[in-house]
Amino acid sequence: xxxxxxxxxxxxxxxxxxxxxxxxxxxxxxxxxxxxxxxxxxxxxxxxxxxxxxxxxxxxxxxxxxxxxxxxxxxxxxxxxxxxxxxxxxxxxxxxxxxxxxxxxxxxxxxxxxxxxxxxxxxxxxxxxxxxxxxxxxxxxxxxxxxxxxxxxxxxxxxxxxxxxxxxxxxxxxxxxxxxxxxxxxxxxxxxxxxxxxxxxxxxxxxxxxxxxxxxxxxxxxxxxxxxxxxxxxxxxxxxxxxxxxxxxxxxxxxxxxxxxxxxxxxxxxxxxxxxxxxxxxxxxxxxxxxxxxxxxxxxxxxxxxxxxxxxxxxxxxxxxxxxxxxxxxxxxxxxxxxxxxxxxxxxxxxxxxxxxxxxxxxxxxxxxxxxxxxxxxxxxxxxxxxxxxxxxxxxxxxxxxxxxxxxxxxxxxxxxxxxxx
Ligand code: CA
Numbered sequence: 001x002x003x004x005x006x007x008x009x010x011x012x013x014x015x016x017x018x019x020x021x022x023x024x025x026x027x028x029x030x031x032x033x034x035x036x037x038x039x040x041x042x043x044x045x046x047x048x049x050x051x052x053x054x055x056x057x058x059x060x061x062x063x064x065x066x067x068x069x070x071x072x073x074x075x076x077x078x079x080x081x082x083x084x085x086x087x088x089x090x091x092x093x094x095x096x097x098x099x100x101x102x103x104x105x106x107x108x109x110x111x112x113x114x115x116x117x118x119x120x121x122x123x124x125x126x127x128x129x130x131x132x133x134x135x136x137x138x139x140x141x142x143x144x145x146x147x148x149x150x151x152x153x154x155x156x157x158x159x160x161x162x163x164x165x166x167x168x169x170x171x172x173x174x175x176x177x178x179x180x181x182x183x184x185x186x187x188x189x190x191x192x193x194x195x196x197x198x199x200x201x202x203x204x205x206x207x208x209x210x211x212x213x214x215x216x217x218x219x220x221x222x223x224x225x226x227x228x229x230x231x232x233x234x235x236x237x238x239x240x241x242x243x244x245x246x247x248x249x250x251x252x253x254x255x256x257x258x259x260x261x262x263x264x265x266x267x268x269x270x271x272x273x274x275x276x277x278x279x280x281x282x283x284x285x286x287x288x289x290x291x292x293x294x295x296x297x298x299x300x301x302x303x304x305x306x307x308x309x310x311x312x313x314x315x316x317x318x319x320x321x322x323x324x325x326x327x328x329x330x331x332x333x334x335x336x337x338x339x340x341x342x343x344x345x346x347x348x349x350x351x352x353x354x355x356x357x358x359x360x361x362x363x364x365x366x367x368x369x370x371x372x373x374x375x376x377x378x379x380x381x382x383x384x385x386x387x388x389x390x391x392x393x394x395x396x397x398x399x400x401x402x403x404x405x406x407x408x409x410x411x412x413x414x415x416x417x418x419x420x421x422x
Contacts, residue, residue, distance in 0.1 A: 045079040053166035054078060057175065066179070070186045074158055084155065084163040087199045088170075095364065095385075097356030098306040098331045105144065105335035106342060113148060114139045114343040123233045127220060131240035132250040138236040140339035141326065145207040149232055152205060153198040157181050161201050161210075177201045180210035194229055204228030205235035216242045239326070246325035247318065252295040254319040254337040257287040257312055257349055258303075266309050267394050267404035270387070273300035279315060287312075287350035304330060308407025312351040357410045367408055370416035371396055 043054045054075060061071055117139055118124065124135035142148055158181055164174035181201075184190050197203035201210060205228055208217055217226045220237025228235040256276075260266075261283030268282075276292045279301065286292070301315035314334070323333040338348070361383045368381035371392045379388030390406035397404040397412070 043075055043078040047080055047166075050080045050163075050166040053168075054162065057162075057165065057178075061179065061182070064179070066182055067186060070182060074182060074185060074192060075162075078159060078162055080163040080166060081155070081159050081199075084160045084199045085167065088164060088167065091361070094358040094360055097358055098334075099311065099353035099356050100358075101331050102335055102338065103353070106338045106348070110143055110147075110339065111342040114143055114339060115345075117142075117148060118343050121232070123221065124236075127233070127237050127240050131237070131244045131248075133240040133243045133248045134250070134340065136340035136343040137243065137248075137254075137323075137336065138240055139343055140336040141206055141239045141323075142232065142236055143339055144332065144336055145202075146205050149205040149235070152196065152229060153202065153207075154196050155199050155201075156192075157195040157197045157201050157203060157210065158185075158192065160197070160199055164201075174201075177210045180214050184210060184213060189226060190229075194227075196229070204238075205232055206239040208238060212242065213238075216245065242326060243322050246322040248322045249295060249299075249319055251293070252299060252319050253293070253317050254323065254340070255304075255314045255316045255334070256292070256296070256301075257351070258284050258315050259287050259350075260284055260313050265404070266305070267398050267406075269303050269305050269394070269405055270390060271303065273302045275300055276315065279303070284313075284315065305405050305407060306330065306334065307354055307356055308409060309403045309405040310354040312349045312353065359408065359410065359413070363410070363413050364408065366422060367393075367413045367416050370420040370422060373420050374416075 043051060045051055045054075058071055058075060062068055114136075118135060121135075124138070127133070127138060128135050139148075146152055158178065161174045161178040161181060165171050165178060167174075181195055184195065185192050195203060195210075198207065202208065203210065203213065208228055213226075213228070217228055217238040218234070218241050219226050220233035220235070220240075221231050223231075226234055226238070228238055258279070264283065276297050276299075284303070296317060299317050301317050304314045304316050305311060306314070316330075320330075320333050320337065323336050324330070326336075327333070342348070364383040364385060365381050368378040368383070368389055371378040371389070372381065374396060376392035376396045377388065378392035379386070385408050389408065393408055393412065394404045394406035396416075397406070400415075402412075402415075
């Protein structure tokens with residue numbers, strides 16, 4: 001979900017499709033002479049738009065080679081799920097600051113639970129060996145996605161994806177997931193009643209969407225079946241497989257907290273990826289005073305200040321970006337890393353999180369409009385504080401002699417409003 005940024009967090013996690021593991025899509029609905037007629041209207045839900053989409057999808061799915069009996073059986077009587085429509089349309093009025101999000105993620109209770117599982121689950125060393133991903137990272141993903149398998153979601157994935165597809169906003173994504181889910185059923189990998197998940201289609205204990213399930217889910221407990229719902233070993237093996245494919249490097253860190261020198265030029269935040277030596281020349285050093293291991297010393301890292309210049313600073317290493325192939329949110333990846341460190345008994349941050357003020361949608365849009373009016377280009381004023389907004393903010397801060405950390409605080413919003421008279 002590259003749509004996620006530090007300030008605007010959608011907390012419904014799911015294993016994301018990576019560009020290189022997306023499935024073949026259905027052909028576009030161009031009529032051809034051989035186009036088969038639907039045997040029957042697949043569903044008559046009474047919702048005209050849904051039924052029209054379903055009939056069209058059915059025709060294209062038959063054309064794409066999906067078995068007619070499978071389609072007839074699984075699409076019969078399908079109706080849109082109003083809960084999915086509501087959840088898809090919600091837009092929280094206030095953003096959740098990254099510090100509040102992470103404090104909700106890395107709790108004493110969760111750390112204790114993770115340490116217990118770390119000692120108790122005998123299959124974890126085997127997964128670590130097989131995939132080259134540390135058991136603590138797998139436990140952290142399991143914790144983040146479903147609270148260690150406690151909350152899998154009970155939405156019928158076929159119905160949810162059909163609902164989203166008919167809505168149209170994310171039709172291609174939803175149809176891809178629907179086709180993948182039908183294939184999972186059609187091949188006998190899992191029956192329809194097993195295909196339960198979040199409203200957005202993330203399934204099982206480590207929340208895989210159907211396309212990712214098809215390409216990446218594996219058997220972890222050795223019974224020859226892939227069951228990411230009922231087997232935590234299968235779910236964590238699948239997560240390990242995803243991270244291994246994303247380039248996880250065993251023995252390397254995910255990030256290091258760092259201290260920045262006085263007078264540091266903060267505009268380099270979210271900028272270049274360089275080696276620890278390069279950063280050391282700018283006075284950037286590990287916060288705990290310990291040196292870099294050989295793997296990390298040879299890696300390239302990017303500076304991140306999730307809560308701005310007054311909060312902790314991180315050099316993000318390649319493994320951080322591997323986690324973001326699971327869920328492309330920097331805050332999510334920080335949460336996974338911090339939990340994993342905690343499961344190993346490592347202490348937390350040297351520098352505490354600052355007090356952050358939640359920003360309303362109006363605050364964020366006003367700031368974007370002000371930046372645009374002042375000649376800095378924050379992109380579409382949609383209230384999402386992403387790369388473009390942060391870059392524009394940094395440029396404006398730099399031009400005004402402010403600390404150029406690209407962090408949108410209430411103070412910055414008030415200054416922008418004052419400057420533009422809004
Ligand atoms: Ca299995």
